Amino acid sequence: MNIAQHIEKARLHSPNKLALIFEHTHYSYQELDQQANQVANGLAQLGIRVGERVALFLPNIPEFMVGYLGIIKLGAIAVSLNVQLQRDEIKFIINDSQATAMITTPELAQRVPTAECPSLKHVLVTDSADASTSLARLIESAPKEYQARAMQPHDPAAIVYSSGTTGFPKGVTLSHHNIISNMQAKNRYCDMRSSDSLLLCVPLFHCFGQNAIFNSALNAGATIVLHRSFNLDLVLRSIQTDQVTMFFGVPTIYLLLLNKTEPEQFHAVRYFFSGAAILPVEIAQRWYAKYKLPIHEGYGLTETSPFAAYNHISNYKLGSVGVPIEQVEIKIVDIETDVEVLPDEVGEIIIRGPNVMLGYWNNPTATAQAIRNGWFHTGDLGKKDQAGYLFIVDRLKDMINVAGIKVYPAEVENVIYQLPEVAEVAVYGVADAITGERVEAQIVFKPKQQLPIQAIIAFCRQHMASFKVPTAIKVVDSIPKNPTGKVLKRLLRNEAGA
Structure with missing residues (x-):
């Protein structure tokens, strides 16, 4: 063959x-x-x-x-x-x-x-x-x-x-x-x-x-x-x-x-x-x-x-x-x-x-x-x-461990994607002295659309357990990806922990 x-x-x-x-x-x-x-x-x-x-x-x-x-x-x-x-x-x-x-x-x-x-x-x-x-x-x-x-x-x-x-x-x-x-x-x-x-x-x-x-x-x-x-x-x-x-x-x-x-x-x-x-x-x-x-x-x-x-x-x-x-x-x-x-x-x-x-x-x-x-x-x-x-x-490596409880970024991302103003979102874990890790996110809005960060967090609280809700959300112009379109969460984690 x-x-x-x-x-x-x-x-x-x-x-x-x-x-x-x-x-x-x-x-x-x-x-x-x-x-x-x-x-x-x-x-x-x-x-x-x-x-x-x-x-x-x-x-x-x-x-x-x-x-x-x-x-x-x-x-x-x-x-x-x-x-x-x-x-x-x-x-x-x-x-x-x-x-x-x-x-x-x-x-x-x-x-x-x-x-x-x-x-x-x-x-x-x-x-x-x-x-x-x-x-x-x-x-x-x-x-x-x-x-x-x-x-x-x-x-x-x-x-x-x-x-x-x-x-x-x-x-x-x-x-x-x-x-x-x-x-x-x-x-x-x-x-x-x-x-x-x-x-x-x-x-x-x-x-x-x-x-x-x-x-x-x-x-x-x-x-x-x-x-x-x-x-x-x-x-x-x-x-x-x-x-x-x-x-x-x-x-x-x-x-x-x-x-x-x-x-x-x-x-x-x-x-x-x-x-x-x-x-x-x-x-x-x-x-x-x-x-x-x-x-x-x-x-x-x-x-x-x-x-x-x-x-x-x-x-x-x-x-x-x-x-x-x-x-x-x-x-x-x-x-x-x-x-x-x-x-x-x-x-x-x-x-x-x-x-x-x-x-x-x-x-x-x-x-x-x-x-x-x-x-x-x-x-x-x-x-x-x-x-x-x-x-x-x-x-497995992207899973976030919040005080011993597993949080899956994709689950949080799917909730945030329900907001019509959101073009892209990436959720990732950041080291935390008390809980081990905490949930953070980066968001790209659609052109000429915005939402207050607190409104996004409030929406998340309505749709998921509190330990899954991002503790911080950063609005960005773009989210780093590799050539096949995969989000480089390692870079996001490193940036947030720097």
Whole structure:
């Protein structure tokens, strides 16, 4: 097996079918596959062998896609780097993965400390005038044919580094079988069709963009509409001109769309999906009331390739992330004892199935801590209802302990989101000498709308226990997030405690 057999299959059956649209440039399946083949041949000419790591330090541009596919075809391992990383972070990942080659842009290449990365022999740059480092020059003379190498199911295919919010980033290592089983499940549960056009504006270096959209779309023989990032005006124009039928985003994108768009702007879109973070129930309700289509949710992590649960093919349940996908098991266990808890009781979510990673690259200790008795311990808190539907409560590390009582930030956020003046809210814990921790919040108001802080606190007191009510609320212009839209609560906690 080989992940890249998906594009070879699509090329064989529909060579002229549109595979990719990027800034008014169109690529057929034949053209995209030929460019990937040239990358595979070019890397082979450089001496890159099966199992070697090749880094992709690229934004959302076609070179990421053909680079990834070429690496995978060759049997090498694609290592994705967040484009916001700086010199020391890049150095750590290159040295940890022992990458022998990198594909990047001229701007990003300036951050790469090649002299401090002894394994890194080749840095291939897009749009380079230097023939010795030019990606285009390498592949222009390379043959356009290359059959994807047959790999074993558990051979590593990709390493996606975690955000490193709890220390050094960990290299999540995914096998060919992990990713193939996941993209097949994504096709089935999301009903992806070859006639679909999928908007891809979340980062390709992240597992959501890479596997849930990019690889899954190719496996369905669909068209990918690629954007460098989420730009409201460009995305809305693209939805119209490129006839987007499937929209994939994160909660912060849906919140912006809810406040800035009208239903007629999505006339061709038949399906909406949110991932990478918890979608507040209030946002889901407001969306359905306005657009008359649900935002389907999935649950998963980079360590689960990422797809693990889905809400839902036939029985959508508001506020839930659904039920486990086929061949995947999910349990809720006591945080201390690992014993499964009863329905409606909160515990840690653990997962077992073909989607669970091989482990953390070069980190057996962290792997042993995360995967115990075949179950991956997510660090997420959740509960199941009597019907087996999964509800995400919060991140274990984001839980606030107020005098020994657990407070889940997402619960408080959902209450505050009921206020129509509120555009965004983030709730987090701050160290307190008496109670251990106290609840605080940051709020972004909608344009030209305000509420007194005391009015917000009074509203919270009416709708939740007093120990959950924020003791302080700060009004801000924006809330810090990572590239996939997850709120960086660690930064908020550090700022509040400084």
